[in-house]
Amino acid sequence: MLYYEVKDLKVRKGALECMVCLSEFEDNEELCLLPRYNHVFHLDCIDT
Known part of the structure; x- marks a missing residue:
């Protein structure tokens, strides 16, 4: 999914960065x- 699709969910949770590299997301990033933990990652950070 793209960041702009989950941005509202993450704003309410207070986490707007990748849980691995801790960089903030851009709207067009995949x-x-x-869902169980509401953690969001860059694909490059977790997919080898």
Whole structure:
């Protein structure tokens, strides 16, 4: 998914950065969301 698709969810949770590299997201970046924990990652940070 793209960041702008989950931005509202993450704003309410207070976390707007990748849980691995801690960089803030850009609207057009592809991300992976772990729904159970609401953690969001850059694909490059978790996908080898």
